[in-house]
Amino acid sequence: MFTSNPFSELTALISPEIMQGYIILMAILVFLGTVLDMVHKKSAKYFFENSKKAQEAAKRPVGAGEKAGMLVATVASEVLTSSEFCYVPRRISHLLTMYGFVIFVITTALMIFGADTASGTLPALWHIGALMLAVGGYWFWFFIRVDVSAEGKKWYELCRADIFIVSLLTMATFALLWSFTRDVAGWGMLFFVLFIISSTTLFSTVLWSKFAHMFFKPAAAFQKRVIKADESRENLPPDYDLTDPAVQAKFPDIPEYMGKNPPNMGLGIKRELPHHY
């Protein structure tokens, strides 16, 4: 069951062309939703205005080669390892959800568009993707999200912010349930219908959900690297090396009170997770 393609049996009921049409429709909905989201929130306008402002404040030019290096570093760090998250459980949960989603979506498209599934690798990956998505997502839903961990909100109290995570979770859950019960009359069809409702909700509500974050977050992470490299730093102060004699001469309080080679002071308020609100 784990290595059999769940969509191949479905062809008796729904033609492959309709399934392929559905995938294309969902891709179009995501594209349209993301464009509308950018227009509505003016995020692209803000991003370009901000980047122009940073360019004007730049203290040194950043070449195309350096920018390419930063792009690779952004992909390797912020995109592939979610390094932006300081809180380790949240980072692991995000990685599980992200990779699970990517594997699940790609294998679904490949299987529907007729890739060879005889070896069983693609269906196995499809199940693994859905499982990773469910594990990471439920972990986030029940323990990590701020409404639960900090505001004591019950897991079943839904609001608009939950469209994305709830439709993701129901999509993964119903996909697995459909795959495991597709030989049981009635149940298989019920879970399949719920699976399609969930995935349609996920891909058609981009304008109202946080789906578009997967497009603008990498852009923002890249911009953060650029402003450090061109030393405009969005008007933030530089990252001083306290052992540098030039820094010590400019700020004599540092060697006077902390010595010429100050130790690492460890974590202050960040020794405790924020959870008092």
Added chain:
Amino acid sequence: MPTFVYMTRCDGCGHCVDICPSDIMHIDKTVRRAYNIEPNMCWECYSCVKACPMHAIDVRGYADFAPLGHSVRVHRDEEKGTIAWRIKFRNGKKDMELLAPITTKPWGTCIPKLSEAAAPANDMRDSELLFNEPKYVRMDDGGLHTLESNGLELKEGVYY
């Protein structure tokens, strides 16, 4: 100068919500990012600006005295034990950088054990001074320290 949050930088960690003395930094119910729910009540204490690990919070100058936009930004580095400020004047010509220590010993290692200090005696309770005050303000070390006793004098005007 109420605070505001750059949505692309905030990751909704909640440090600002925890530290805000006015309890006006909240997590938005839709996007799960922090925001100032009541800018009128913000007294610009900069606690959230300094606590934010993402540098996602900034302070906006009111249009009447900062019409062309100035910038006061800060980086509080706990591991180095310093706070760095960068102040840009609204004409963009003056760009000041300041750096100061905020601790000289690793965090949490030198907490005074006040509970182990002897309880105040009755004459101390009746005194106008606070508990351990002469010792802590160094009044028992040659009287109250003043500018004069330290060979300093107050100069006129603004000086650095």
